[in-house]
Amino acid sequence: MTGIVLAITADADSGFWQWVAYLWVTYWPMFLRGAGITLLIAITGTLIGSVIGLIIGVIRTIPVGANDSALKRGLLRVINVILSAYIEVFRGTPMMVQAMIIFYGAAFAGVFLNRILAGVLIVSINTGAYMAEIVRGGIISIDKGQFEAAHSIGMTHYKTMKKIILPQVIRNILPATGNEFVINIKDTSVLSVISVSELFFSTRSIAGAHFKFFEAFTITCVVYFILTFTVTRILKLIEKKLEGSDTYTIHGSHTLVETEFKVTEGHRE
Amino acid sequence: MTKNTVTQENVIEVCHLRKNFGKNEVLKDINFHVKKGEVVCIIGASGSGKSTLLRCINLLETATDGEIFYHGENILKKKMSGAAYRAKLGMVFQQFNLFNNLSVLDNCMVGQTSVLGRKKEDAESIALSYLELVGMKGYIDALPRQLSGGQKQRVAIARALSMEPEALLFDEPTSALDPEMVGEVLKVMKTLARSGLTMLVVTHEMAFARDVSDRVVFMDQGVIVEEDKPENIFFNPKEKRTQEFLRRMLDE
Ligand SMILES: Nc1ncnc2c1ncn2[C@@H]1O[C@H](COP(=O)(O)OP(=O)(O)O)[C@@H](O)[C@H]1O
Ligand SMILES: [Mg+2]
Numbered sequence: 001m002t003g004i005v006l007a008i009t010a011d012a013d014s015g016f017w018q019w020v021a022y023l024w025v026t027y028w029p030m031f032l033r034g035a036g037i038t039l040l041i042a043i044t045g046t047l048i049g050s051v052i053g054l055i056i057g058v059i060r061t062i063p064v065g066a067n068d069s070a071l072k073r074g075l076l077r078v079i080n081v082i083l084s085a086y087i088e089v090f091r092g093t094p095m096m097v098q099a100m101i102i103f104y105g106a107a108f109a110g111v112f113l114n115r116i117l118a119g120v121l122i123v124s125i126n127t128g129a130y131m132a133e134i135v136r137g138g139i140i141s142i143d144k145g146q147f148e149a150a151h152s153i154g155m156t157h158y159k160t161m162k163k164i165i166l167p168q169v170i171r172n173i174l175p176a177t178g179n180e181f182v183i184n185i186k187d188t189s190v191l192s193v194i195s196v197s198e199l200f201f202s203t204r205s206i207a208g209a210h211f212k213f214f215e216a217f218t219i220t221c222v223v224y225f226i227l228t229f230t231v232t233r234i235l236k237l238i239e240k241k242l243e244g245s246d247t248y249t250i251h252g253s254h255t256l257v258e259t260e261f262k263v264t265e266g267h268r269e
Numbered sequence: 270m271t272k273n274t275v276t277q278e279n280v281i282e283v284c285h286l287r288k289n290f291g292k293n294e295v296l297k298d299i300n301f302h303v304k305k306g307e308v309v310c311i312i313g314a315s316g317s318g319k320s321t322l323l324r325c326i327n328l329l330e331t332a333t334d335g336e337i338f339y340h341g342e343n344i345l346k347k348k349m350s351g352a353a354y355r356a357k358l359g360m361v362f363q364q365f366n367l368f369n370n371l372s373v374l375d376n377c378m379v380g381q382t383s384v385l386g387r388k389k390e391d392a393e394s395i396a397l398s399y400l401e402l403v404g405m406k407g408y409i410d411a412l413p414r415q416l417s418g419g420q421k422q423r424v425a426i427a428r429a430l431s432m433e434p435e436a437l438l439f440d441e442p443t444s445a446l447d448p449e450m451v452g453e454v455l456k457v458m459k460t461l462a463r464s465g466l467t468m469l470v471v472t473h474e475m476a477f478a479r480d481v482s483d484r485v486v487f488m489d490q491g492v493i494v495e496e497d498k499p500e501n502i503f504f505n506p507k508e509k510r511t512q513e514f515l516r517r518m519l520d521e
Contacts, residue, residue: 145365149360152362152429153428159384168369168370171370
């Protein structure tokens with residue numbers, strides 16, 4: 001394979017496809033490294049953002065009873081105001097601007113952030129703001145009876161959340177989380193403004209070296225699409241798997257062998 | 270039918286209980302008790318405050334005024350934590366409320382391990398014994414959504430029993446069931462009643478109230494109108510409102 005591809009060259013007279021082939025053959029490690037960094041930032045950013053969202057979503061749904069102390073109520077109110085401000089600000093401003101402010105703001109304060117780390121930080125905080133709302137919606141949508149049943153066997157709010165509610169919420173918000181992940185794969189491109197060498201930034205360097213923007217970004221477009229398409233398929237598979245099996249085994253029934261019982265969805269009243 | 274041995278010791282005692290939802294006075298000066306080993310049925314028209322009374326007793330609702338004693342201890346005075354107290358009272362809901370994310374077995378184990386701190390093996394054998402009692406031992410791996418209403422309710426009863434509570438509260442446990450499944454749940458409840466478990470049952474099953482309970486409480490518009498032995502309530506009710514209610518129920 002290398003024998004053939006190395007033969008490709010391109011000059012001023014070469015056509016579009018010739019240049020595309022040339023750029024790919026010459027720079028594929030750079031494209032792939034860019035794609036790798038894009039994925040790395042998108043994955044870690046989405047994971048950390050989800051954890052931030054879960055924590056904030058749980059805090060924002062702590063019930064306040066009539067007989068809670070004034071201190072607890074006051075404290076929760078203050079925390080809620082801060083968290084709401086965070087969510088509003090980060091959802092209400094472009095991530096590109098957030099990137100500039102965090103990166104150069106840190107530099108202004110004398111902290112020079114590693115660019116990739118800065119990228120992860122920005123994507124995490126930004127995703128956290130969106131996930132917080134998604135998680136809150138997920139918690140609110142869980143049937144009140146689940147909370148009551150947990151409370152009725154003596155679980156505290158924390159145990160109820162951990163053992164009963166959050167497992168259901170996480171499963172329910174998985175599609176939305178996957179969606180955030182796909183958005184993040186695309187939106188890491190804005191991190192090029194702080195020179196994070198992700199896919200977009202790398203492409204611009206390659207294109208600039210030859211002045212072939214259309215050709216280089218055609219390649220990048222395909223790479224982005226392959227990334228998001230693959231990730232979407234994998235997430236669909238995971239969702240399917242998490243839905244669980246529709247069958248269960250009845251143990252020790254009157255028949256001699258264990259019977260496999262097929263129960264289909266929609267069997268609820 | 271032989272009745273349970275009822276001791277003189279109050280498990281639950283409710284004094285001058287009031288509950289308002291906004292301006293709506295749902296419970297008006299309720300005085301009431303349940304003795305250890307007693308089976309008490311609460312009957313009454315829909316909207317008369319039966320569920321609210323049960324929910325106030327196990328703190329799912331906060332009483333507006335009044336006192337609730339558990340073995341003589343005032344639980345609204347916060348000596349005992351709400352969670353610790355609730356663990357001692359089981360609750361069976363009209364809508365079952367099984368934990369959707371957990372298997373039948375885990376539904377019956379999660380409270381034991383996380384609230385009572387029982388070891389996994391102990392919790393499992395206790396859960397299995399109660400699942401066997403309700404006839405659901407074969408279904409330990411099933412998820413709630415794979416069960417029929419009657420099966421769900423029997424698992425819910427096993428879940429409550431696995432906590433080995435002092436008393437079990439039932440809020441219309443058969444009202445959400447298809448008619449053919451009512452019997453299987455009532456049968457389990459009868460077994461429990463005979464075993465000496467303290468039970469407080471809100472129900473529209475008049476035959477159950479008549480045959481199984483030690484005492485019947487008739488509620489109407491937020492007050493206890495009449496309470497007495499089942500034979501008196503059903504065959505010789507004193508209050509007019511009780512007579513009317515029973516006539517309507519038995520006509521159906
Ligand atoms: N969470 C609530 N908020 C406002 N009103 C309520 C609430 N729960 C119950 N009620 C009202 O309290 C009254 C008694 O309800 P409930 O205790 O459910 O009656 P029952 O169980 O006897 O049918 C009804 O009028 C009902 O509308
Ligand atoms: Mg009710």
